[in-house]
Amino acid sequence: MRSRLPVLRERKRYIAFEAEAEGPVISRDLISEFHSAYVSLFGDVGVSVNRAKLISLQGRFGILMCWDGHVEETRAALATIYAVSGTRVAIRVLGVSGTVKAATEKYIPKLSQVSAVEERRIELEEISGWIARSRGLEIDVSRKDRINGSDTRYLGLTCFDLDGGCDDADGTSDGL
Template sequence: MKTLPTLREKKRYLAFEINSENSILRQDLVREISNSIISLFGDIGASQIRPALMSFEGRSGILRCAREKTVETRAGLACINNIRGIRVSIRVLGISGTIKGATEKFIQQSLIKESEPERR
């Protein structure tokens, strides 16, 4: 049965961008994010943050977390500095309440911004 809207857990979607030496596999990223958050906040903290990777391709992706824990999630992402020996740096582009909002506002925008120099 569906949960009543008022009883649902509130969530936020973080649009992020990865700057890395080589390309990264989705499964490695998922493991690294949960490892980083668990080592920083412990099992209880991780269960409150409830991180989940919604989408990821190549450079940018969307991560879901609990509404009240965006700062902690940001800190967890910032603590990642290598994934299987590949050095990376993750930057949060923006936070939104819906997947659609996060994609339209931050990820597509950053794609447009990057393709601009090629047009000239």
């Protein structure tokens, strides 16, 4: 079978993203959730026009392919994902590129700090609980009682809340 002429081929765009979640995210669940969100927003016709697919998901960073001209739609569909198999998640688009290589080199960090688990208890005037994990300046604290007004498992705090923080910290997510 003869291949399609290059001029007739549709161009692709690769969206590098970060899945900020309360727990580990499996790629199968994520793509299923994305597909469900996309169908809910644009219907079957929309899905047929833009056949987005997950290229890779390593840790919390991933790359998603979509057709050129449908980047904003894909971005909107990613923004409507708020939970993956019951775990709260937020998909942050890091950037859009024309090739997988460029997307990886530009937007996916080579080093990322692994969440450290510290067996430390926090006792403040208003809140108390165990540190579930920390990343850079960000600290997630688990509480036994349910948090009012939100469906998250952890309280989101920072070093600034606990001990005043560090003056030279730049506050990047990786703390590198």
